[in-house]
Amino acid sequence: MRVELDEPKCVASGQCVMAAPEVFDQRDEDGIAFLLEEKPAADSLDDVREAVAICPAAAIRLVEQ
Amino acid sequence: MADTLTGPAPETAAPVPEFPMARAAGCPFDPPPALQAQQDEGRLVKVRLWDGSTPWLVTRYEDQRALLLDPRVSADITSPGYPLQAPSNGKNNISFILMDDPEHARLRRMVTAPFAVKRVEALRPGVQKIVDDLIDDMLTVGGPVDLVQAFALPVPSLVICRLLGVPYADHDFFQENSKTLITRDAAIEDRMAAHGRLLGYLDELMGEKVADPGDDLLSGLVGRVESGELSRQDVAQMGVLLLLAGHETTANMIALGTLALLEHPDQFALLRDTDDPKLVASAVEELLRYLSIVHGGRRRAALEDIEIAGQVIRAGEGVIMPNDIANRDPEAFADPDRLDLTRDARRHVAFGFGVHQCLGQPLARMELQVVYSTLYRRIPTLRLAAEVDGLPFKHDGSVYGVYELPVTW
Numbered sequence: 001m002r003v004e005l006d007e008p009k010c011v012a013s014g015q016c017v018m019a020a021p022e023v024f025d026q027r028d029e030d031g032i033a034f035l036l037e038e039k040p041a042a043d044s045l046d047d048v049r050e051a052v053a054i055c056p057a058a059a060i061r062l063v064e065q
Numbered sequence: 066m067a068d069t070l071t072g073p074a075p076e077t078a079a080p081v082p083e084f085p086m087a088r089a090a091g092c093p094f095d096p097p098p099a100l101q102a103q104q105d106e107g108r109l110v111k112v113r114l115w116d117g118s119t120p121w122l123v124t125r126y127e128d129q130r131a132l133l134l135d136p137r138v139s140a141d142i143t144s145p146g147y148p149l150q151a152p153s154n155g156k157n158n159i160s161f162i163l164m165d166d167p168e169h170a171r172l173r174r175m176v177t178a179p180f181a182v183k184r185v186e187a188l189r190p191g192v193q194k195i196v197d198d199l200i201d202d203m204l205t206v207g208g209p210v211d212l213v214q215a216f217a218l219p220v221p222s223l224v225i226c227r228l229l230g231v232p233y234a235d236h237d238f239f240q241e242n243s244k245t246l247i248t249r250d251a252a253i254e255d256r257m258a259a260h261g262r263l264l265g266y267l268d269e270l271m272g273e274k275v276a277d278p279g280d281d282l283l284s285g286l287v288g289r290v291e292s293g294e295l296s297r298q299d300v301a302q303m304g305v306l307l308l309l310a311g312h313e314t315t316a317n318m319i320a321l322g323t324l325a326l327l328e329h330p331d332q333f334a335l336l337r338d339t340d341d342p343k344l345v346a347s348a349v350e351e352l353l354r355y356l357s358i359v360h361g362g363r364r365r366a367a368l369e370d371i372e373i374a375g376q377v378i379r380a381g382e383g384v385i386m387p388n389d390i391a392n393r394d395p396e397a398f399a400d401p402d403r404l405d406l407t408r409d410a411r412r413h414v415a416f417g418f419g420v421h422q423c424l425g426q427p428l429a430r431m432e433l434q435v436v437y438s439t440l441y442r443r444i445p446t447l448r449l450a451a452e453v454d455g456l457p458f459k460h461d462g463s464v465y466g467v468y469e470l471p472v473t474w
């Protein structure tokens with residue numbers, strides 16, 4: 001599984017960092033999210049799914065590959 | 066007479082319910098029953114506002130989230146059909162919360178940095194100190210005290226003042242004026258005057274930051290005026306928005322949250338007896354869901370025809386999305402009317418949804434985590450010093466809560 005982040009959509013809510021801190025972080029200059037881990041470990045997948053569900057801007061996707 | 070005969074046929078459908086509706090006596094934490102009942106009427110129903118307009122009410126969690134994400138809905142109060150909360154002079158003067166992208170995004174991104182999760186986490190020890198000192202003061206003075214004035218308001222006010230670079234000594238001034246500004250029933254002249262005083266205050270403060278910049282948010286914005294990215298007026302309006310949103314909301318969550326816990330002693334005991342940060346974090350989310358204090362409903366106007374839930378919202382029609390009923394939607398939360406601090410409530414929409422979702426949420430969460438994990442542990446015998454039914458609830462505010470909360474121990 002691979003995580004995709006649509007950066008221009010991000011509104012810096014921080015929800016993904018709270019749900020999956022091992023996978024997401026925020027830029028210092030404007031709080032926009034970036035990926036720490038593009039292919040998260042299996043035991044992080046539930047956290048990533050939660051991040052997908054609560055991202056207010058629908059900016060995160062989890063894709064099969 | 067002839068005119069009436071040839072005019073449009075009178076409406077025969079059921080009368081359109083008035084919005085907002087009143088909460089039931091004795092149920093201060095629950096959404097108005099007539100509002101909750103609309104969920105059974107349909108996913109989209111029409112309601113009538115104070116000005117006679119009849120926007121759509123979106124009753125379900127899922128549809129509210131879909132619409133709040135949809136770029137075809139506008140948060141701009143000057144868009145045709147926008148469902149106004151109160152009389153307005155037709156101008157947007159409270160910054161990006163009432164703007165659409167791309168201008169909304171441009172302005173919002175200028176102030177997001179200090180609210181990032183890790184930046185906020187670094188403020189936690191300072192907030193813990195503020196909370197501990199205020200509790201020390203209460204214990205020294207002794208009960209009964211009004212928890213709103215002694216604790217719930219000072220905590221977020223001190224925090225947002227520090228972050229913005231606003232002197233806390235002026236809190237009487239801005240609390241007084243922001244109270245007027247967010248009271249639904251206040252006369253428009255009074256609200257405008259209060260807003261004018263706040264803008265003037267921020268403008269004056271900007272002058273001081275030009276002369277003597279600090280490392281606060283306002284000084285940073287003043288730098289953007291100097292570089293030509295923002296006007297002075299933009300900054301004053303953003304400053305008022307942040308100052309207002311930064312203390313009114315969290316203060317109400319502290320006071321109303323405490324009342325809800327005192328009325329649910331088993332849940333109060335959970336927080337009083339725990340030192341598990343996970344349970345505390347989960348309690349914060351559940352109280353946000355259960356209380357949904359920003360209760361006026363997210364308001365938007367359709368810019369194009371939008372098909373949703375088997376209906377078409379026409380371009381130029383207003384849409385209202387009250388998060389209190391979304392957060393009590395049985396399709397989204399099992400047994401939704403029960404306060405259960407151990408449930409996973411993270412998907413609530415108490416901070417809204419879509420591009421306008423609360424900018425200050427990491428800060429609000431951290432403040433509430435510190436408060437809920439400290440206040441009841443340090444004052445385990447905390448109790449109400451008044452009758453619940455006699456408490457002055459903020460039915461008339463755009464943010465729900467209590468004006469006063471007498472407590473003792």
Ligand code: HEM
Pocket residue numbers: 140161162163173225306307308310311312314315318358359363364415416417418420421422423424425426428429
């Ligand atoms: C528990 C406390 C809080 C609650 C329940 C809350 C709730 C909300 C809600 C529901 C919205 C969405 C408005 C809309 O969609 O029309 C919002 C937006 C906003 N909130 Fe909060 N808020 C809280 C605390 C804070 C704090 C501490 C700040 C800090 C400054 C803040 C700043 C803002 C701002 C600037 C916006 C506008 C965001 C935008 O339009 O992009 N809020 N808040």
Ligand code: SF4
Pocket residue numbers: 005009010011012013014015016017024031032033054055056057058059060
């Ligand atoms: S949850 Fe979505 S909007 Fe919020 S920071 Fe993460 S990617 Fe950005």
